[in-house]
Amino acid sequence: MFRIIYRQTLAAKIHLFKIEAPAIARKAQAGQFVVVRIDDRGERIPLTLADWDAREGSVTVVFMEVGATTRRLALLKAGDSIADLVGPLGVPTHIDKFGTVVCVAGGVGVAPITPIARALKEKGNRIISILGARCKDLLFWEDKLRSVSHQLIVTTDDGTYGRKGVVTEPLKELLESGEKVDRVIAVGPSIMMKFCAQTTKPFGVKTIVSLNPIMVDGTGMCGCCRVSVGGVTKFACVDGPDFDGHQVDWDLLFARQRTYLNEEKRSFEQQQAQVRKCS
Amino acid sequence: MAKVNLNREPMSKQDPKTRGKNFNEVALGYSAEQAKAEASRCLQDPKHPCTDGCPVGIYIPGFIKAVLDGNMPEAVRILKDKNSLPGICGRVCPQETQCEQACILAKKGAPIAIGRLERYVADWERAHPEIREQQKERISFNGKKVAIVGSGPAGLTCAADLAKLGYRVTIFEALHVAGGVLMYGIPEFRLPKTIVQGEVDYVKSLGVDIKLNHVIGKIATVDELLNDGFDAVFLAPGAGAPMFLDIPGENLTGIYSANEFLTRTNLMKAYRFPEYDTPIQVGRRVAVFGAGNVAMDASRCALRLGAEQVYIIYRRSRAEMPARLEERENAEEEGVVFKLLTNPSKFIGDERGRVRAVELYEMALGEPDASGRARPIRKPGSEFVMEIDTAIPALGTRPNPIIPSTTKGLELTKWGTVLTDEVTGRTSRDRVWCGGDMATGAATVISAMGAGRRAATDIDARLRNRLAL
Numbered sequence: 001m002f003r004i005i006y007r008q009t010l011a012a013k014i015h016l017f018k019i020e021a022p023a024i025a026r027k028a029q030a031g032q033f034v035v036v037r038i039d040d041r042g043e044r045i046p047l048t049l050a051d052w053d054a055r056e057g058s059v060t061v062v063f064m065e066v067g068a069t070t071r072r073l074a075l076l077k078a079g080d081s082i083a084d085l086v087g088p089l090g091v092p093t094h095i096d097k098f099g100t101v102v103c104v105a106g107g108v109g110v111a112p113i114t115p116i117a118r119a120l121k122e123k124g125n126r127i128i129s130i131l132g133a134r135c136k137d138l139l140f141w142e143d144k145l146r147s148v149s150h151q152l153i154v155t156t157d158d159g160t161y162g163r164k165g166v167v168t169e170p171l172k173e174l175l176e177s178g179e180k181v182d183r184v185i186a187v188g189p190s191i192m193m194k195f196c197a198q199t200t201k202p203f204g205v206k207t208i209v210s211l212n213p214i215m216v217d218g219t220g221m222c223g224c225c226r227v228s229v230g231g232v233t234k235f236a237c238v239d240g241p242d243f244d245g246h247q248v249d250w251d252l253l254f255a256r257q258r259t260y261l262n263e264e265k266r267s268f269e270q271q272q273a274q275v276r277k278c279s
Numbered sequence: 280m281a282k283v284n285l286n287r288e289p290m291s292k293q294d295p296k297t298r299g300k301n302f303n304e305v306a307l308g309y310s311a312e313q314a315k316a317e318a319s320r321c322l323q324d325p326k327h328p329c330t331d332g333c334p335v336g337i338y339i340p341g342f343i344k345a346v347l348d349g350n351m352p353e354a355v356r357i358l359k360d361k362n363s364l365p366g367i368c369g370r371v372c373p374q375e376t377q378c379e380q381a382c383i384l385a386k387k388g389a390p391i392a393i394g395r396l397e398r399y400v401a402d403w404e405r406a407h408p409e410i411r412e413q414q415k416e417r418i419s420f421n422g423k424k425v426a427i428v429g430s431g432p433a434g435l436t437c438a439a440d441l442a443k444l445g446y447r448v449t450i451f452e453a454l455h456v457a458g459g460v461l462m463y464g465i466p467e468f469r470l471p472k473t474i475v476q477g478e479v480d481y482v483k484s485l486g487v488d489i490k491l492n493h494v495i496g497k498i499a500t501v502d503e504l505l506n507d508g509f510d511a512v513f514l515a516p517g518a519g520a521p522m523f524l525d526i527p528g529e530n531l532t533g534i535y536s537a538n539e540f541l542t543r544t545n546l547m548k549a550y551r552f553p554e555y556d557t558p559i560q561v562g563r564r565v566a567v568f569g570a571g572n573v574a575m576d577a578s579r580c581a582l583r584l585g586a587e588q589v590y591i592i593y594r595r596s597r598a599e600m601p602a603r604l605e606e607r608e609n610a611e612e613e614g615v616v617f618k619l620l621t622n623p624s625k626f627i628g629d630e631r632g633r634v635r636a637v638e639l640y641e642m643a644l645g646e647p648d649a650s651g652r653a654r655p656i657r658k659p660g661s662e663f664v665m666e667i668d669t670a671i672p673a674l675g676t677r678p679n680p681i682i683p684s685t686t687k688g689l690e691l692t693k694w695g696t697v698l699t700d701e702v703t704g705r706t707s708r709d710r711v712w713c714g715g716d717m718a719t720g721a722a723t724v725i726s727a728m729g730a731g732r733r734a735a736t737d738i739d740a741r742l743r744n745r746l747a748l
Contacts, residue, residue: 023498037455043547043556044455068556084455086492216547216557219453219494220679221463222539223521226530233530235520238680252530255632259532263558270553 001081005058010140013065014108015074016050022057024087030115031093031210031242034059035218037084038072045069046215048187048241049088050111059087062111068267089218090241093208095119099182100126102174103149104167104196106188107133110141112210113187118148120185126150128181130170132192136161167192168199175203183208186245190253197245209245211236213256228252285389288317299582299613302467302550306370314399318347321391324383329393332381334729335436337361339378339393346396352410354400359414362397363439364432364478364728366405367461369398370470372725373603405477411484418486421445423742426509428495428682431459432724433515433715435482436731437738442485444739449509451493454546459517461724463546464538466576468583469606472545496681501689505710511738513704514697514713515731518721519679524568524672528626533560533634537569537577537673544580562668563587566637568623570600573721574673575607578615581669589615590665594622594642594655620644620655624662626670636666675721686711696720704734712738 006018024034033048045067051060065071076082093116101120105113110131121127129149133139134157146152153170154162163170167188175181184207186196193209200207213225213236220238227236228249234240291307292298298305309317321343329339338357345354358365374380374394382390404410423446427434430452438448456462458475483489495501495516504512521536523529535543540559543549547557565581567574570593581589591610593600596619600607611617620642627636641661644653678695690698690707697706699718706713714730716722 023493027498041548041555043558068553072556084492086453086455086494088497089494216539216542217454217463220520220681221453221518222542223523223536224539226523228530233523238520252632256530256532258631259560260558263552263560267553267556267558 001083002085003081004076004078007076007078010062011138013074014062014138014140015065016060016062016111017073017076018058018060019082019085020057021059021085021087022054024085025052025054025057025059028052028059028088029092030095030119031112032088032090033218033241034061034085034087035089035215036061036069036073036082038069038076039083042072042083043069044084044216044218046089046212046218046237048112048210048212049115051115059085062108064108067264068271071268071271086218089237091239093119093185093210093242095123097124100128100180102171102181102184103127103129103145104171104184104186104188104192105129105131105145106167106186106192107138109186109188109192109210110145113185114141114144114148116185116187117145121148121150128174128179129153130155130167132156132167132188133161134158166195168195171196172199175200175205181205186210190250190257193245194248194250197248197250201246207245208242209248210241211243211248211253212241213253214259227256283322283384283387284320285384285387287320287389287392288313288395290392290395295612295614298468299579302583304471305468305609308402309395309399314346314396315349317392317396318343320384320389321347322383328381328383329378329391332378333361334377334725335361335732337378337397342400343391343393343396346400351400351403351407352414355404355410356414358397358400362728363436363482365397366401366474366478367432367470368725368728369394369396369401370474371465371723373723375604377725405474411481415484416443418443418445420447423447423510424449424508425511425513425738426451426504427513427515428501429453429459429515429517429715429717430457430479430489431461431515431517431715431727433517433727433731433734434459434513435479436728437513437515437714437735438487438731439482439485440732440735441738442482442487444735446739446742448487450487450489451495451499452489452491453494453516455491456546457489457491463542464573464576465724466541466545466580468579469576494681496685501682501686501708501711510710510742512711513731513734513738514682514706514711514717515715515727516679516682516717518676518716520677522672522674522677524623524674526623526625528628528634529670529672531626531628531634532632533562533668534626534670534672537567537573537671538676540577540671541573541580544584550580550584559584560669561586564667565589565669565671566592566665566667567671567673568592569673569675570595570602570617571673571675571721572602572606573675574671575602575610575615577671577673579610579613581671582613582615586669591615591617592621592623592639593617593619595652596620596644599652622655622657627664634667634670636664637670638662638664676716678717678720682717694720702733703737704730705737710741
């Protein structure tokens, strides 16, 4: 069992859990993920690491309530435990001295991109971060990301905070301004990562995206998370989750992510029915 | 001499019509009378060719005699002396090519049903836990620690053998339950999961510590294990990455590797969705590609999950099918249709990226190829399209990259498996042994157990020498 030592609701339906996992915390690196299973009936879902603390022996994950499992996870309190936590999985994000790196975070993506920006900054890169959310209420970790960036641009779709618009607009302007950008890293909703990759492509700037397909074991055994990159089938769990955004077959990723929408609906209805029974 | 009895005692099974709709065990096992009747047929040949045909060397005439005499604790003792997982082996071993093939009555077409008797003894033991207590050996720790990667048949066998010899054994298992392929791969109706957990509990009762959720190569490397006080490491992480057909459209949704399909069904219990959280989609028409035991398991799971038509699509003929005869018969009895000499050329999707059909073509058999089997040749102009809702390639696996890529100096074969001495299980790295599918490529449960046993013997010999030095 893995104990939740701290939890915090960061925004509507977005939660942070700090979980006791000393062995994982010792080995974790930026860009890696864990697989979580709540209890004996639970499914296995991947969550990218938002932080870890080897001294405290904890890992931090941030997730949004989107499906049956994340909704159930959100009901847990500090002191509760989850049955299984496996990690750190996946290939860590490639950290090197590139020069200037633009880190683009959308929505919950700010959590996993923060340790990536931190590692890149420690390596001597100049970090320009772009943080986007739908509205002010859904923004979090602005300060954290700022603290590991040399420059931070915030956007909201509705203009309730920062600049009105989506992250690809300042990204494009940056590239057009003649600023020498050596690498872009985009983490967030798949559609955002796709448009970031589309934006940078004409400029020929290498763009790394962190893919989040459906997974089961997370160790390369089942092939559920297969993605097509440069026309070659890859397993996101062991070959990724980071890939060259210009090479990713995005439509395939979207289709595979939608596989279980109907089942999600059934789970949701069942959960609702159970909630009613309890009250 | 008594007249030789050539009537093999049959084992009753669930009726094919009902069993195709449930996940309960298909084969129902022997009653005490049936077991004695079958045991009475054994000629007790002092040369015991059956024992030589057993990869773990069970003294088969001995345990059969004990069954006949009604001395069940003795039967258990003889079995467990060589086999820590008899409830599993009695169900999934290919006895027809091992012990039963070697039986002198095999020549007359009626070998002793050794597998069924083994299962009978194992099930009797499970129903009599006090026997396990009584037979528990006193083990004293010899001061040496061994790490085992993977808790499948190879890992469990090696762990049990070493624990009995006094080693302190820790198994590192990547998944959330122990048992490996016995849990995620082989379906409930062929190998009930309570049986597997019973055998795992036995291994634990020997003092073996099983650490779940530990992916070696990630949470700790093989070198870290060796530096952290383990005197030896046995690698038995099992089958790795599933292979696909390498034809257009195979990443469409609705196409599952057999590993994924079986993992969702067996390990995650998707057949009980939404009571269990993991979903699976089956639809009406399912095509399984390949004709090994895994293909049979996947096709029979698909039927039980509600599919109306399930096809096994195989490019060779019936004679070349690698699955056990018993599994093929079970599948056909339940309604799985074999489409032989047929091969896929592409999958066709709908506008939402979901598979809706597969294009197939017919094959003819030509001259034998390198494997000695007739080479299938494409028949020109034989293409046709078959509508399907789900496709399941069951084509075997390639080794998982996690351990090789994190273990320096571990030599691999050209297939990517770990280069391993067949007799001893030794690898190119000192103090590192390997066995099971990681060493041989996909094979059987019992061959993995045999590898676990041989590695345990060699580890013991090596570490003892070290003690002596």
